[in-house]
Amino acid sequence: MILAQTAVRNVGVVIFAIVIVGFILYLFFNLLDSKGEGGAEIELAANRKPYFDDEILETRKLDQSLMSGLVLLSVIGIALPLYWLGEPGRQEGYVENTIELWTEEGAESFEASCSSCHGGGGAGGIAAFAITDQGSGEFVASVDWVAPSLTSALTRFTEEEITYTLNFGRNGVMPAWGAPGGGPLTEQQIEIIIVYLRSVQKDADAVQAAVQDGLVEGARLEWVSRDEDLSEQLREANFGLAQASQTGQGSLIEEAQAELSEVQKTIGELFPAEDMAAWLAEISDPSHAEYLTYGELLFTNRADAGAYGCARCHTAGWSYDGANDLSIDGEPLSTITDEDGNEVPGHVQGGGWFGPNLTNGSTKKQFPDSDAMIDFIRRGSVNGERYGTAGQGGGQMPGFSQRVDDDILEEVFDEELGEFIEVEKVWPASLTEEQIAAIVAYERSL
Ligand code: HEC
Numbered sequence: 001m002i003l004a005q006t007a008v009r010n011v012g013v014v015i016f017a018i019v020i021v022g023f024i025l026y027l028f029f030n031l032l033d034s035k036g037e038g039g040a041e042i043e044l045a046a047n048r049k050p051y052f053d054d055e056i057l058e059t060r061k062l063d064q065s066l067m068s069g070l071v072l073l074s075v076i077g078i079a080l081p082l083y084w085l086g087e088p089g090r091q092e093g094y095v096e097n098t099i100e101l102w103t104e105e106g107a108e109s110f111e112a113s114c115s116s117c118h119g120g121g122g123a124g125g126i127a128a129f130a131i132t133d134q135g136s137g138e139f140v141a142s143v144d145w146v147a148p149s150l151t152s153a154l155t156r157f158t159e160e161e162i163t164y165t166l167n168f169g170r171n172g173v174m175p176a177w178g179a180p181g182g183g184p185l186t187e188q189q190i191e192i193i194i195v196y197l198r199s200v201q202k203d204a205d206a207v208q209a210a211v212q213d214g215l216v217e218g219a220r221l222e223w224v225s226r227d228e229d230l231s232e233q234l235r236e237a238n239f240g241l242a243q244a245s246q247t248g249q250g251s252l253i254e255e256a257q258a259e260l261s262e263v264q265k266t267i268g269e270l271f272p273a274e275d276m277a278a279w280l281a282e283i284s285d286p287s288h289a290e291y292l293t294y295g296e297l298l299f300t301n302r303a304d305a306g307a308y309g310c311a312r313c314h315t316a317g318w319s320y321d322g323a324n325d326l327s328i329d330g331e332p333l334s335t336i337t338d339e340d341g342n343e344v345p346g347h348v349q350g351g352g353w354f355g356p357n358l359t360n361g362s363t364k365k366q367f368p369d370s371d372a373m374i375d376f377i378r379r380g381s382v383n384g385e386r387y388g389t390a391g392q393g394g395g396q397m398p399g400f401s402q403r404v405d406d407d408i409l410e411e412v413f414d415e416e417l418g419e420f421i422e423v424e425k426v427w428p429a430s431l432t433e434e435q436i437a438a439i440v441a442y443e444r445s446l
């Protein structure tokens with residue numbers, strides 16, 4: 001397409017050059033013609049000079065004029081419709097060319113502005129953040145805040161919703177990038193980054209594989225939590241590393257890391273991935289006694305920096321491991337107080353944060369019918385649209401089922417027709433229907 005583009009441009013340049021050169025030649029000969037005057041006007045005036053006689057005028061000269069008229073007419077008659085016919089192809093070429101250029105440009109600005117927190121290629125990472133007391137505004141602790149992977153963001157949010165997040169940032173941890181939020185990027189620079197994001201989105205298999213990896217990791221921690229000794233060992237090793245990190249001494253940090261790795265190795269051996277996968281398959285059956293645990297593991301899934309889970313928005317502290325109440329300087333999270341001076345109740349799963357509190361049966365009130373709740377989680381909220389019995393959507397609750405984007409057309413080969421056809425882009429689901437049902441069952445039990 002780029003080739004076709006440059007070919008069209010070259011032809012244009014050549015035609016332009018011919019016209020310019022022709023015009024200069026015309027001017028030149030015209031000027032030459034007008035030189036050499038010197039006699040009386042009565043002899044030299046153009047209308048006094050002898051001209052072709054009638055015979056030549058009516059045959060050769062007339063034929064010549066008619067012929068050049070005909071040639072011009074054919075050029076206009078054939079070339080214009082041909083040009084017009086080629087126009088859609090040229091426009092498509094233009095769009096494709098722009099998208100390719102934007103993808104490259106977007107990759108560069110992503111690496112420059114976003115990858116420090118979201119990881120290279122948007123794979124997910126961490127952002128350094130200072131927690132302050134909500135009441136006094138005093139510094140509490142520096143934490144590593146999970147910055148979700150963006151490699152499946154376009155399935156959970158529309159490009160408009162992502163633009164909103166980029167414009168205004170989120171929760172103070174994700175900075176505002178767009179001019180409307182006081183950020184440094186123009187509207188087009190934001191658009192270019194989003195076009196780049198399209199190119200790093202995972203396919204359906206990769207998404208499901210990541211969700212499963214996160215579930216296996218969660219299952220392991222669930223089994224650790226059922227063993228008091230092991231939990232204590234892991235907690236101490238984590239705390240040791242947190243303490244060592246505060247000292248900033250390389251040797252101490254290395255030692256603590258080695259200790260933690262040792263504990264993790266033991267855990268890996270005790271709970272191998274195959275066993276965890278088999279257990280998950282068992283409890284994913286709605287009639288299993290631990291079905292709700294399956295829902296909880298989906299809710300807290302850490303894969304791809306929490307991208308597929310719910311806890312990062314619905315559980316305070318989850319994003320910076322506030323769940324482990326020894327992780328902040330050894331101070332339990334519950335010493336943080338809110339605006340009214342009340343203690344913030346540590347880590348309450350689903351207790352609400354950026355997204356509403358989902359505990360105390362509140363989801364049953366919002367959605368008396370669980371099918372309606374499933375539907376809401378499949379599609380997410382829409383800005384300005386009401387949901388449930390009293391919900392007001394802000395467009396920030398992601399949709400976890402697949403998303404069709406009718407602005408993006410893709411060429412796919414149609415086996416039946418035997419030709420390429422254009423279809424709307426379908427971004428793969430983050431969660432399967434069964435997984436969404438399990439999360440809903442879990443939430444409704446909170
Ligand atoms: C200083 C670190 C930091 C930088 C730089 C940063 N982000 Fe973020 N971003 C975050 C964090 C942390 C979150 C999650 C916020 C939360 O937990 O509410 C986030 C959230 C997001 C989200 C919402 C994703 C979701 O699934 O909820 C998008 C989209 C996003 N960032 C895109 C970008 C892009 C594009 C850039 C570059 C222009 C960027 N971010 C730069 C830290 C950062």
Ligand code: HEC
Binds near residue numbers: 356
């Ligand atoms: C990126 C942050 C984010 C993530 C991730 C997220 N939510 Fe939400 N959720 C919200 C926000 C924000 C709302 C409120 C609606 C709005 O502002 O659009 C909400 C609303 C809800 C509600 C309605 C609650 C009420 O009482 O109104 C339910 C139920 C819900 N989310 C469930 C989930 C589930 C289940 C998941 C995981 C599969 C999830 N959420 C993941 C941000 C999030």
